[in-house]
Ligand SMILES: Nc1ncnc2c1ncn2[C@@H]1O[C@H](COP(=O)(O)OP(=O)(O)OP(=O)(O)O)[C@@H](O)[C@H]1O
């Protein structure tokens with residue numbers, strides 16, 4: 001069985017058909033690394049496909065697929081795995097060929113123990129650096145795909161122009177706003193506006209990191225710094241050097257680590273856990289939170305000095321219900337996005353449906369709107385999404401926002417909410433034919449029309465349902 005300790009060690013795959021060489025290499029490396037062995041190229045490729053391997057020691061003369069071919073396939077499919085070639089002295093020419101194909105180096109079969117250990121350590125270090133680079137590159141890809149809808153509200157226009165201004169200066173930014181308002185998107189936009197895709201953008205999402213790993217995730221650790229630290233780890237601070245470090249959900253940072261973060265922010269210096277070297281970092285910080293940090297400071301869970309250090313340029317994203325004029329543009333954008341994704345031809349939302357959406361309070365903000373549109377586009381069979389496609393809870397809550405009064409209006413509003421809900425259900429049943437609706441409800445048609453108007457119940461688009469009485 002594989003021990004937990006084994007899992008944390010770098011994995012070396014030894015591909016060698018000669019048993020003695022294979023076992024000797026295992027004896028040298030097995031004490032420091034996790035070692036897997038294969039006798040031929042086919043087995044080796046299978047292992048590389050299914051297991052996390054950091055380094056391959058590869059014999060050139062193998063039965064079956066030849067070593068150079070194995071090397072070519074590994075390099076083609078796993079850019080970040082390093083390969084060291086094992087060869088006999090008279091095949092050194094082949095080794096040179098292998099290095100041209102991307103091998104890190106070669107050892108001859110008459111190897112020296114220290115030399116092997118040394119070479120392996122250096123190859124693993126290169127491999128770590130390469131993974132770091134690939135990680136940054138994948139973050140970069142995400143950034144390029146950032147889509148942003150400006151909308152028409154004054155608030156968003158102000159925020160957009162602020163983003164353009166602050167992209168040019170290296171000050172710390174604190175982005176606040178309810179969940180789903182687009183805080184992360186704004187952070188990425190600041191980065192984009194900085195206009196240099198070669199600098200890193202590194203995200204730390206604090207709630208998603210196990211509490212006892214937060215410190216090491218931020219600052220890194222040296223090998224042996226604590227139980228389980230079997231190899232050196234580079235922290236996000238170092239990864240973000242000369243770029244942006246985005247600290248998402250900053251209010252979730254443990255109180256004792258807040259002091260350490262503040263020190264790092266102020267001095268531009270960090271130390272890996274268990275390390276003795278001071279590392280200088282040049283970083284621009286962007287922090288985000290959906291909590292009220294001032295309140296957290298008052299409540300004693302967030303350090304005031306850190307709050308001031310982060311809050312140099314505040315950007316507050318208003319909730320969607322305070323910028324309902326942006327909803328049509330957002331809806332339009334998400335309809336296009338998901339029509340494309342699902343390969344559908346959906347033109348838009350009927351105006352009555354849009355009206356319902358502009359009155360809904362959107363507690364989950366833009367994310368909730370996006371999810372709803374995704375769902376609507378996925379299930380819609382018509383080119384225009386109509387009011388009957390909108391789930392009932394969106395009508396009901398849109399009414400609740402109007403009736404948040406207390407005291408004398410409470411009962412009256414509760415009755416109205418019930419009446420509205422009831423009329424909606426009946427109207428849905430009779431396919432929005434008001435004549436039939438009035439009959440079922442046992443009221444005159446004129447009363448129904450009047451109540452619908454009073455209770456803000458819009459009629460669906462004409463032509464999509466049974467003809468009404470007009
Ligand atoms: N102006 C916008 N235009 C287009 N899409 C947007 C806009 N604002 C937000 N979104 C989308 O809404 C979703 C939520 O945005 P984001 O993750 O940035 O919010 P957040 O404030 O960080 O939320 P949370 O607090 O839940 O982490 C994302 O899918 C994002 O792409």
Ligand SMILES: [Mg+2]
Nearest residue numbers: 183184248288
């Ligand atoms: Mg977020």
